[in-house]
Amino acid sequence: MLAKRIVPCLDVRHGKVVKGVNFEGVKDVGDPVACAAEYNRQGADEIVFYDIVASHEGRGTFLDVVRETAKQVFVPLTVGGGIATVEDMRQTLRAGADKISINSSAVKNPSLISEGAEIFGSQCIVVGIDAKRDGKGGYTVYANGGRIDMHVDLLKWVEEVERRGAGEICLNSIDTDGVRGGFDLEMLKAVCARVRIPVIASGGAGKLADFATVFQETDATAALAASLFHFGELTIPQVKADCRGKGIPMR
């Protein structure tokens, strides 16, 4: 049986992990390669790197981080942030990413999804989506890290994302992100009902039980969290043990 995945996400700025990571045994808390290696050791099923600056000048440094990580971490590596062209995708995959995640660039230029899927295969194209309740019972898609309302209906957008050949959706709820009150189950249910591709839940994890809940209540195939793991409040083995104890298949 296919296991549900627990995915830690590392935000990287100028080659360093933003805010740092609080791990025992990791001396340089800002070193993304050391942090990724530690997550690998803890049993992360996949690791996400996100380039939060995504400037043209900083690209080389960021890809060096990806390259170094791929030499030491042997679970799938997803890389996002600032990927706007097929050439960006190619460079990122060549650096050792297994999957590339596109978000704002896909909303602004949806053909990027289809082009990427045709050239590199659907399995390596993840579309990240930031969405928020529109106050009228629906959800709307935002770009630029949740700052710009694109006036695109979420459920129409996920259908287009699937039709264009994305291999996965990483759904981040702006309403629950940072609140730590649990994943946005309602939004996840609505999206999972519309598409057949895997959906990764993101935004809102605040306590141990939130992970098991998202797998019990929705069809999400993976759950992503950042600060919760970074600051050592929860470890990946704890989360997996809790899920396993509740009958959820885990690696």
Next chain:
Amino acid sequence: MIAVIDYGAGNLFSVCNALEYLNIAHVVTKDAREIDEADAVILPGVGAFPAAMESLKATGLIDVIRENAKKKPLLGICLGMQMLFERSDEMGACEGLGLIPGEVHRIPSEKVIIPHMGWNELVIQQECPLLKEIEIPLYTYFVHSYQAFCDDRNIVAYCDYDGKVPALVTDGGFVFGAQYHPEKSGEKGLQMLRNFERMAK
């Protein structure tokens, strides 16, 4: 020395990263002599079957691989595993290497998500030197839309994805194929590559 066949496969880089990390001596090659001199051979592979077979044919190595498979360990990974079989119908009929009897077709279930992507548990049916010193439960990382259909005696381990999906196969001799990616399957995947190196000695 392990020869990793160089025909433009997408996962060549990650397979080599893993071998490098494990200090396993290897050479990336399309040279027949280097393959003849190697102790074992790895055939990587990602993408579509016909295009990969075309690229492999273009290297002129088909017969070299077939000959070497009679006398030293050969490990096909992902599409490289599928290419060990007789034929595939991905994008029209296409001949494979024919080292293991069987065919490759699309995963037949209508109920599950295709591609089969993620960590799935192996159900082990036979002892295999590749699985030595690896504890169960054993989950490995899969990414594929097509699967092998072959005799049960060729299946070392399978996983359940609304049906039996051959995960680790063998011809009963030197030929092995992993549908999953050992190079992306964490510590247990790395152990399989260490085991493969031991078989080469």
